[in-house]
Amino acid sequence: MKSIKRLKPLAAVVGAGRTKFGELWYKNPEELLTEAGLKAMESVEYGLMRKDIQACYFGSFLYQVTNKLALIPGYMARELGMNIPMSTTEAACGSGGSALYNACLGIRSGEYDVALVGGFEKMTDRSEKIIDDLMFAGDPHEFGAGYTFAGLYASMMARYIHDYGDGSDGKCREALALVTCKNHHHAMGNEYAQFRREFSVDDVLNSPLVADPIRMLHCSPVSDGAVALVVVSPEVAKNYTDMPIYIVGSQQATDDVSICSRESLTGIKATRLAMEKVLKETSMTMGDIQVAEAHDCFTIEETFFLEDSGFCGRGEGWKIVYDSYKSFNGSKHIPYVNGNRELVVNAGGGLKADGHPVGATGVRQVYECFKQLRSEAGGNQVDTEPNVALCHNIGGTGGIATVHILMRDLYK
Amino acid sequence: MSEPITRRKLLVDYRIRAAKCENCGRVYFPPKSFCNVEGRRSRMREVDHFYKRGTLLSCNVIRGPTKKFDYLHSFLSGIIHFQNDNLKVPGRITDYVPPPEEVDVTEFIGREVVPRFRKTYEDGASGLIYYSSLNFSFEDDYYPFQEYMPIKSSGSKNEGKPGIVGYGVYLPRFRIKNEAQGVLSVAERTVPFADEDTTTFSVEAGKRALIHSAIDNRYVKKCFVGSESAPYAVNPSMSTVSQVLELGEKYEDGFFSGGIDSQFACKAATDLFIDAAALVAYPTFGGEYVMVIGADNSQAAAGDPLDYTVGAGGAAFIFGKRDVIATLDCYVPYTSDTPDFYRRDGEEYPQHGGRFTGVPAYFKHVGTAMRAALRESNLTPKDIQYVVNHSPNAKFPYQVAVEEGFDREQIEPGLVVKYIGNLYSGSCPTALAAVLDIAEPGDKILMTSYGSGAGSDAYIFTVTDEIEKKRGRSITVKEQIENPHRQYVDYNTYRRWKESS
Numbered sequence: 001m002k003s004i005k006r007l008k009p010l011a012a013v014v015g016a017g018r019t020k021f022g023e024l025w026y027k028n029p030e031e032l033l034t035e036a037g038l039k040a041m042e043s044v045e046y047g048l049m050r051k052d053i054q055a056c057y058f059g060s061f062l063y064q065v066t067n068k069l070a071l072i073p074g075y076m077a078r079e080l081g082m083n084i085p086m087s088t089t090e091a092a093c094g095s096g097g098s099a100l101y102n103a104c105l106g107i108r109s110g111e112y113d114v115a116l117v118g119g120f121e122k123m124t125d126r127s128e129k130i131i132d133d134l135m136f137a138g139d140p141h142e143f144g145a146g147y148t149f150a151g152l153y154a155s156m157m158a159r160y161i162h163d164y165g166d167g168s169d170g171k172c173r174e175a176l177a178l179v180t181c182k183n184h185h186h187a188m189g190n191e192y193a194q195f196r197r198e199f200s201v202d203d204v205l206n207s208p209l210v211a212d213p214i215r216m217l218h219c220s221p222v223s224d225g226a227v228a229l230v231v232v233s234p235e236v237a238k239n240y241t242d243m244p245i246y247i248v249g250s251q252q253a254t255d256d257v258s259i260c261s262r263e264s265l266t267g268i269k270a271t272r273l274a275m276e277k278v279l280k281e282t283s284m285t286m287g288d289i290q291v292a293e294a295h296d297c298f299t300i301e302e303t304f305f306l307e308d309s310g311f312c313g314r315g316e317g318w319k320i321v322y323d324s325y326k327s328f329n330g331s332k333h334i335p336y337v338n339g340n341r342e343l344v345v346n347a348g349g350g351l352k353a354d355g356h357p358v359g360a361t362g363v364r365q366v367y368e369c370f371k372q373l374r375s376e377a378g379g380n381q382v383d384t385e386p387n388v389a390l391c392h393n394i395g396g397t398g399g400i401a402t403v404h405i406l407m408r409d410l411y412k
Numbered sequence: 413m414s415e416p417i418t419r420r421k422l423l424v425d426y427r428i429r430a431a432k433c434e435n436c437g438r439v440y441f442p443p444k445s446f447c448n449v450e451g452r453r454s455r456m457r458e459v460d461h462f463y464k465r466g467t468l469l470s471c472n473v474i475r476g477p478t479k480k481f482d483y484l485h486s487f488l489s490g491i492i493h494f495q496n497d498n499l500k501v502p503g504r505i506t507d508y509v510p511p512p513e514e515v516d517v518t519e520f521i522g523r524e525v526v527p528r529f530r531k532t533y534e535d536g537a538s539g540l541i542y543y544s545s546l547n548f549s550f551e552d553d554y555y556p557f558q559e560y561m562p563i564k565s566s567g568s569k570n571e572g573k574p575g576i577v578g579y580g581v582y583l584p585r586f587r588i589k590n591e592a593q594g595v596l597s598v599a600e601r602t603v604p605f606a607d608e609d610t611t612t613f614s615v616e617a618g619k620r621a622l623i624h625s626a627i628d629n630r631y632v633k634k635c636f637v638g639s640e641s642a643p644y645a646v647n648p649s650m651s652t653v654s655q656v657l658e659l660g661e662k663y664e665d666g667f668f669s670g671g672i673d674s675q676f677a678c679k680a681a682t683d684l685f686i687d688a689a690a691l692v693a694y695p696t697f698g699g700e701y702v703m704v705i706g707a708d709n710s711q712a713a714a715g716d717p718l719d720y721t722v723g724a725g726g727a728a729f730i731f732g733k734r735d736v737i738a739t740l741d742c743y744v745p746y747t748s749d750t751p752d753f754y755r756r757d758g759e760e761y762p763q764h765g766g767r768f769t770g771v772p773a774y775f776k777h778v779g780t781a782m783r784a785a786l787r788e789s790n791l792t793p794k795d796i797q798y799v800v801n802h803s804p805n806a807k808f809p810y811q812v813a814v815e816e817g818f819d820r821e822q823i824e825p826g827l828v829v830k831y832i833g834n835l836y837s838g839s840c841p842t843a844l845a846a847v848l849d850i851a852e853p854g855d856k857i858l859m860t861s862y863g864s865g866a867g868s869d870a871y872i873f874t875v876t877d878e879i880e881k882k883r884g885r886s887i888t889v890k891e892q893i894e895n896p897h898r899q900y901v902d903y904n905t906y907r908r909w910k911e912s913s
Contacts, residue, residue: 129479131476131477131478131479132478132479132480135478139502140421141425141441141442141501141502141546142502143478143480144421144425144502144532144542144544144546145489145490145502145503145504145546146474146477146478146481146484146487146489146504146532147474147489147502148474148476148477148478150476151472151474151489154472154473154517155470155471155472155489155490155491156470157472158470158471158472158517158518158521159469159470159521161518162470162518162521166518208475209473209475209514210475210476211472211473211474211475211476212472212473212475212510212514212515212517213472213514213516213517213518214472258502259491259502260441260491260500260501260502261440261441261500265469265470265491
């Protein structure tokens with residue numbers, strides 16, 4: 001215990017379940033969600049009955065397009081055999097984090113004590129057109145300019161290299177490949193990950209071009225999957241487990257849907273604002289965070305996170321990545337090091353290696369932190385017995401950002 | 413995309429329309445009804461960036477495009493900054509073909525770009541075609557920036573016989589070379605980029621004509637677009653041209669102007685020169701100017717003899733009776749039902765009668781009209797400085813002119829077909845523009861068009877002193893032909909692009 005200050009929690013996670021991520025061709029989206037939901041319920045230490053659940057919060061981006069269905073609450077009422085309030089949040093890749101944010105509001109309001117939060121996506125049912133579909137989260141003028149999602153991030157990455165990596169003798173470009181190497185290394189022990197395979201810098205820099213300067217191995221994959229959490233009010237948390245993981249910060253911020261109208265191409269304002277709010281809410285600094293799940297849809301985004309979160313200064317993210325990777329001597333997780341601060345980012349492989357079924361991702365990040373904080377992460381458990389974790393989930397190219405801070409032990 | 417969405421979107425995209433707060437100067441794209449800072453105090457007005465230039469803030473090479481852009485394979489997309497308004501918009505960089513190896517896109521950052529009116533994509537072969545000016549080319553490349561600065565007319569004291577007030581020519585950047593000596597003396601030809609078609613040529617040519625003439629677009633009350641390769645069988649290119657160039661007085665989101673698309677093989681545009689001149693002189697017309705555009709993505713089946721002469725592009729002429737650079741002094745049409753070249757509705761390519769297209773068709777009609785025009789004007793070939801004939805190739809127009817008594821010096825300046833190919837409806841207008849580029853006050857020009865089916869229009873123009881004032885505002889045909897940034901493509905690329913246009 002570093003200090004005696006006790007934080008007031010907003011909610012607590014007492015159970016979590018997920019499917020494997022990947023090409024799950026034999027299941028419908030509602031079946032994936034049911035599988036994750038049942039696993040989450042069954043994982044609750046002292047048991048949880050369906051009748052205990054008072055509300056469901058789902059997050060998904062594209063299911064209406066990929067699976068030609070709507071009203072997921074109706075499907076889930078059938079699957080779960082319940083008639084409780086349910087809602088679905090759409091916030092592109094930030095749908096899962098937004099669903100959890102809404103669930104926290106429901107619990108904070110006092111209306112509910114027990115909620116089920118689920119995120120899901122079924123992208124491979126329409127893999128032929130998924131590049132087009134993802135552009136629903138961009139401005140129509142960006143689509144009209146021929147942009148793809150990789151292209152939008154590629155333009156941000158190009159500007160970042162231009163502004164901050166110029167004269168680095170290729171080190172900046174190498175750093176943006178090292179993010180891939182690190183996250184795939186982290187995924188090696190993750191039994192649910194879509195890709196459990198190491199990649200070298202050469203592998204990344206020789207992979208097919210997708211949107212110069214972005215290559216295939218700079219990108220997170222197209223994935224199917226679902227994740228669920230049992231989220232309860234702090235007051236009842238101990239009824240379900242001796243080791244609830246408390247949500248002590250839950251914040252969200254938004255920005256213009258188009259990267260063109262934003263203040264900067266080399267950072268995400270919504271992340272910065274949500275981070276400022278959540279650190280203020282918890283009276284923490286980035287130095288207090290021990291593990292983080294960052295939204296690494298493309299490797300440049302993980303680099304932005306290091307800067308937008310305040311872990312390092314503007315334009316220094318790539319140097320942190322480069323130096324941390326090059327100076328690492330261990331065998332398991334590769335932490336980012338800035339002075340005396342250490343931060344393990346994406347301990348399970350992140351979006352890059354674990355997979356990115358977009359609506360599930362924000363919930364998967366909390367699943368990962370729940371497991372890490374309870375030392376239940378199995379093969380990808382970090383060695384440091386962390387107590388504080390942060391989840392950073394963004395939608396689109398930064399039109400929305402949701403940040404949650406989780407703690408096992410409420411004393412700080 | 414639905415028709416209503418298309419309508420709403422084109423109102424923004426055609427002119428890169430934004431909203432500016434007059435209180436604080438902030439500019440919003442797409443336009444919005446209030447300023448984020450000023451709130452209820454906002455005073456918003458429309459601003460557009462159609463004639464502006466921007467700077468590339470960043471970009472990337474799209475290698476795996478969305479389905480709608482598959483036809484372009486790979487291309488640059490970027491973010492463009494219009495510095496005056498501090499406005500950033502997304503845009504595609506056109507006329508650029510990325511190499512297969514990685515491009516260091518950071519080297520493009522900071523380069524100036526110019527908006528181009530191009531096709532974005534289409535809904536299959538039977539659906540709508542979407543156009544936008546959010547396509548850009550590098551300013552230091554093929555297409556330079558030109559400022560549009562309307563000049564108030566010197567008024568009625570400079571009013572007289574109707575004629576040409578200004579013109580503009582648009583030739584695509586890409587070319588294909590013919591083998592050895594060329595086919596029928598056509599050495600190379602213009603090739604449309606995959607996102608170009610007759611409507612985009614027409615807009616670009618019309619834009620240049622407005623810049624050259626320096627007239628106010630609001631006073632153009634009629635616009636004719638002559639072509640035989642209009643992108644739609646029904647739905648005029650002319651209304652797109654008018655909407656983009658804002659021809660006529662604006663009322664709500666439309667304009668008090670009219671016009672039609674016309675079709676008469678290669679003389680679809682020149683036939684209307686006389687109508688344009690007549691209209692501006694007609695008291696109840698109520699407008700100052702008429703724009704006539706001839707443009708084509710000239711069609712030819714693969715392997716057909718035409719496949720070795722067809723080009724792409726067009727020219728726009730503005731007719732009026734003030735500040736005229738060339739008066740229209742004589743007009744003689746000649747027509748007969750001669751089926752030398754035709755395309756049935758729904759067919760992709762035209763057919764022709766081989767050698768029959770020569771003597772009984774082209775030579776008979778062109779020669780007859782030329783002779784009649786000289787006769788009616790009491791002129792001889794010696795009185796004419798330049799002779800311009802429709803140019804399906806470089807031999808026909810030369811031969812018919814020689815037969816009518818003209819010599820090489822009079823013919824050669826108009827034989828631009830050698831370097832750009834047969835532009836069909838744009839052929840004669842472009843050749844006329846090439847001659848006007850170099851003509852001196854007092855020169856007389858005999859122009860005779862030819863349209864299969866068949867007919868010819870012979871015109872005699874006399875160049876005025878006004879032409880000198882407008883030089884320098886145009887990009888001459890010669891400059892476009894000799895542009896060092898023109899780029900050659902192989903036959904397969906030429907066919908692929910031509911067929912996607």
